[in-house]
Amino acid sequence: MDPVISIQSLEKTYDNGFEALKKVELEVISGEILALLGPNGAGKTTLISTVCGIVNPTGGKVTVGGYDIIHDYRKTRQMIGLVPQELHTESFETVWATVNFSRGLFGLKPNPEYIEGILKDLSLWDKKDTKIMQLSGGMKRRLLIAKALSHEPTVLFLDEPTAGVDVELRQDMWRVVEKLRQNGVTIILTTHYIEEAEEIADRIAIINNGRIELVERKDELMRKLGRKQLTLELREPLQSIPDNLADFNLELQAEGSRLVYDYDATQSHTGIAGLMQALSEQGIAFKDLATRQSSLEDIFIDLIKESS
Ligand SMILES: Nc1ncnc2c1ncn2[C@@H]1O[C@H](COP(=O)(O)OP(=O)(O)OP(=O)(O)O)[C@@H](O)[C@H]1O
Numbered sequence: 001m002d003p004v005i006s007i008q009s010l011e012k013t014y015d016n017g018f019e020a021l022k023k024v025e026l027e028v029i030s031g032e033i034l035a036l037l038g039p040n041g042a043g044k045t046t047l048i049s050t051v052c053g054i055v056n057p058t059g060g061k062v063t064v065g066g067y068d069i070i071h072d073y074r075k076t077r078q079m080i081g082l083v084p085q086e087l088h089t090e091s092f093e094t095v096w097a098t099v100n101f102s103r104g105l106f107g108l109k110p111n112p113e114y115i116e117g118i119l120k121d122l123s124l125w126d127k128k129d130t131k132i133m134q135l136s137g138g139m140k141r142r143l144l145i146a147k148a149l150s151h152e153p154t155v156l157f158l159d160e161p162t163a164g165v166d167v168e169l170r171q172d173m174w175r176v177v178e179k180l181r182q183n184g185v186t187i188i189l190t191t192h193y194i195e196e197a198e199e200i201a202d203r204i205a206i207i208n209n210g211r212i213e214l215v216e217r218k219d220e221l222m223r224k225l226g227r228k229q230l231t232l233e234l235r236e237p238l239q240s241i242p243d244n245l246a247d248f249n250l251e252l253q254a255e256g257s258r259l260v261y262d263y264d265a266t267q268s269h270t271g272i273a274g275l276m277q278a279l280s281e282q283g284i285a286f287k288d289l290a291t292r293q294s295s296l297e298d299i300f301i302d303l304i305k306e307s308s
Contacts, residue, residue, distance in 0.1 A: 003027035011059035035197035038207035081153030103150035158189040198296040232286040
């Protein structure tokens with residue numbers, strides 16, 4: 001599959017000497033949704049801003065659609081839409097004028113039908129004549145997306161799109177993202193809500209301390225690193241874990257009334273059959289059982305812990 005963005009040995013050292021990106025390598029596949037995850041200060045915004053031409057790299061090479069972001073910056077910027085974290089203007093302009101103006105900045109002919117469609121998708125159509133300064137916080141976020149889409153980009157960056165937004169806006173956003181994906185737009189998003197990435201991303205990239213730690217298809221990542229837990233609610237509480245169960249990775253919880261077994265779901269022998277037999281030999285009966293698959297969030301936390 002063709003990469004639409006190719007990042008090679010990308011480095012960014014800020015003026016104060018801080019190395020925010022350290023030889024970052026990443027390829028973004030055309031038409032995918034890539035979630036870029038990482039703790040605060042990991043370098044997510046720096047990476048996005050560099051690809052978008054807002055931050056100058058100090059080393060390496062980035063191409064978008066085959067064009068170099070420095071030598072062919074006009075071409076690459078034309079292809080990219082960026083939804084930043086916040087809108088900084090308190091303008092007297094109307095929503096309609098602002099979004100059309102954004103499109104004009106890219107030298108494109110006016111396309112009122114297209115802009116109308118975006119505003120409708122983002123539930124902003126009835127605010128088209130409202131001045132920006134009169135919009136609520138949530139509406140300003142919607143406007144940021146409309147502006148980013150005004151020039152019909154083929155690559156869209158969303159930096160923390162759902163931080164602090166209400167459920168309705170979140171749902172609207174994901175509906176728009178889904179529609180864009182169906183139209184072949186490539187989407188790169190950063191989020192602290194890992195369950196969101198789990199829901200919508202095709203691939204996950206994890207960045208930590210300015211380095212890409214891992215890039216993997218989401219389902220593959222969950223399969224490889226996902227662990228499972230079996231929880232048994234015991235009929236009678238145990239004081240301690242009996243000796244014949246010592247080989248199993250067990251934990252006693254809830255004052256001895258709950259036994260939790262951690263196992264690797266990818267192994268052909270999970271040990272569950274053996275555990276059941278050992279329990280029955282000990283006369284330990286249970287009244288209920290449940291299994292739980294580790295979430296992307298669990299995996300993420302473990303990976304970050306390991307690498308720091
Ligand atoms: N202009 C700057 N000058 C010096 N250091 C900077 C500058 N901008 C960012 N940094 C530092 O670079 C590192 C990466 O910042 P960046 O904003 O890219 O992280 P992030 O992953 O987006 O974090 P968050 O999740 O908090 O938004 C941080 O340690 C930050 O303090």
